[in-house]
Amino acid sequence: MKLSNTLQRRVIIEELRKVKSHPTADELYQLVRQRLPQVSLGTIYRNLELLSEDGQIQKLELTGKQKRFDGNIKEHYHMRCSNCGCIVDVEDKEIDAIHDNLQVLVERNGFDGFRLELIGRCSRCGNT
Amino acid sequence: MKLSNTLQRRVIIEELRKVKSHPTADELYQLVRQRLPQVSLGTIYRNLELLSEDGQIQKLELTGKQKRFDGNIKEHYHMRCSNCGCIVDVEDKEIDAIHDNLQVLVERNGFDGFRLELIGRCSRCGNT
DNA sequence: ATAAGAATAGTAATCATTATTAAAATATTG
DNA sequence: CAATATTTTAATAATGATTACTATTCTTAT
Numbered sequence: 001m002k003l004s005n006t007l008q009r010r011v012i013i014e015e016l017r018k019v020k021s022h023p024t025a026d027e028l029y030q031l032v033r034q035r036l037p038q039v040s041l042g043t044i045y046r047n048l049e050l051l052s053e054d055g056q057i058q059k060l061e062l063t064g065k066q067k068r069f070d071g072n073i074k075e076h077y078h079m080r081c082s083n084c085g086c087i088v089d090v091e092d093k094e095i096d097a098i099h100d101n102l103q104v105l106v107e108r109n110g111f112d113g114f115r116l117e118l119i120g121r122c123s124r125c126g127n128t
Numbered sequence: 129m130k131l132s133n134t135l136q137r138r139v140i141i142e143e144l145r146k147v148k149s150h151p152t153a154d155e156l157y158q159l160v161r162q163r164l165p166q167v168s169l170g171t172i173y174r175n176l177e178l179l180s181e182d183g184q185i186q187k188l189e190l191t192g193k194q195k196r197f198d199g200n201i202k203e204h205y206h207m208r209c210s211n212c213g214c215i216v217d218v219e220d221k222e223i224d225a226i227h228d229n230l231q232v233l234v235e236r237n238g239f240d241g242f243r244l245e246l247i248g249r250c251s252r253c254g255n256t
Numbered sequence: 257a258t259a260a261g262a263a264t265a266g267t268a269a270t271c272a273t274t275a276t277t278a279a280a281a282t283a284t285t286g
Numbered sequence: 287c288a289a290t291a292t293t294t295t296a297a298t299a300a301t302g303a304t305t306a307c308t309a310t311t312c313t314t315a316t
Contacts, residue, residue: 114245118239118242
């Protein structure tokens with residue numbers, strides 16, 4: 001079924017695409033509220049689910065108790081900062097290469113797929 | 129600090145080591161209750177955390193909203209069944225090999241580590 | 257055995273998420 | 287455009303997993 005074009009939905013998409021922080025539903029709620037003070041948290045949750053089912057945004061399958069969302073639907077990797085817990089995008093040719101290798105290997109061994117989450121330090125937290 | 133030797137703690141470890149199902153805290157609570165009917169769910173949670181900090185059991189870093197625990201502290205991979213959601217151990221030479229490759233690659237690119245979760249069908253659910 | 261510290265059962269509180277519902281907005285059809 | 291059907295919304299309640307609190311009991315080290 002096609003999704004209706006509602007103001008709330010438009011603002012949710014816009015705000016999600018503005019940020020690169022892979023927000024949780026609640027974080028996005030805070031952003032959307034600045035433009036639509038009456039918006040309800042349930043609306044955020046419902047739309048994030050619907051929009052990700054519809055392929056307009058990405059629901060991230062990551063460890064941790066909160067779901068996170070990404071306005072960028074191009075497949076790419078994520079790194080979790082071992083210090084602050086934030087999620088950052090990984091743009092890395094070599095990781096793309098290992099992805100392809102993993103995919104082949106994993107399928108050759110009868111698995112359907114895999115989830116890979118990188119761990120490191122984000123730029124804010126440095127290398128120490 | 130060293131952990132005291134309590135009956136509850138012993139039974140929790142024993143029951144966890146008996147099963148290969150990577151239970152959640154609540155699932156383990158059901159098992160422990162059969163031997164200690166007065167045990168409290170809080171005791172299960174607290175001890176699972178303490179025991180994993182102490183290295184006596186493994187807390188699994190997996191996607192999904194519930195934490196899971198493993199009595200086997202030897203490092204090994206896990207597969208999530210895409211049908212029933214259960215977690216099964218993966219014993220696979222090739223996966224071990226890719227693990228080592230990934231480790232090298234990931235470190236060479238400045239990451240500290242990674243989490244890999246395989247996806248497939250468990251033996252109960254078959255290959256369809 | 258006793259005192260100090262740790263762990264327990266029971267309960268309440270918290271956090272993330274999902275469900276419910278009546279009213280409002282949007283889409284469809286004639 | 288008007289009438290109707292459908293979807294979505296805000297507000298609220300409910301759920302499920304986990305954590306916090308607390309008075310009492312158990313362990314451990316003297």
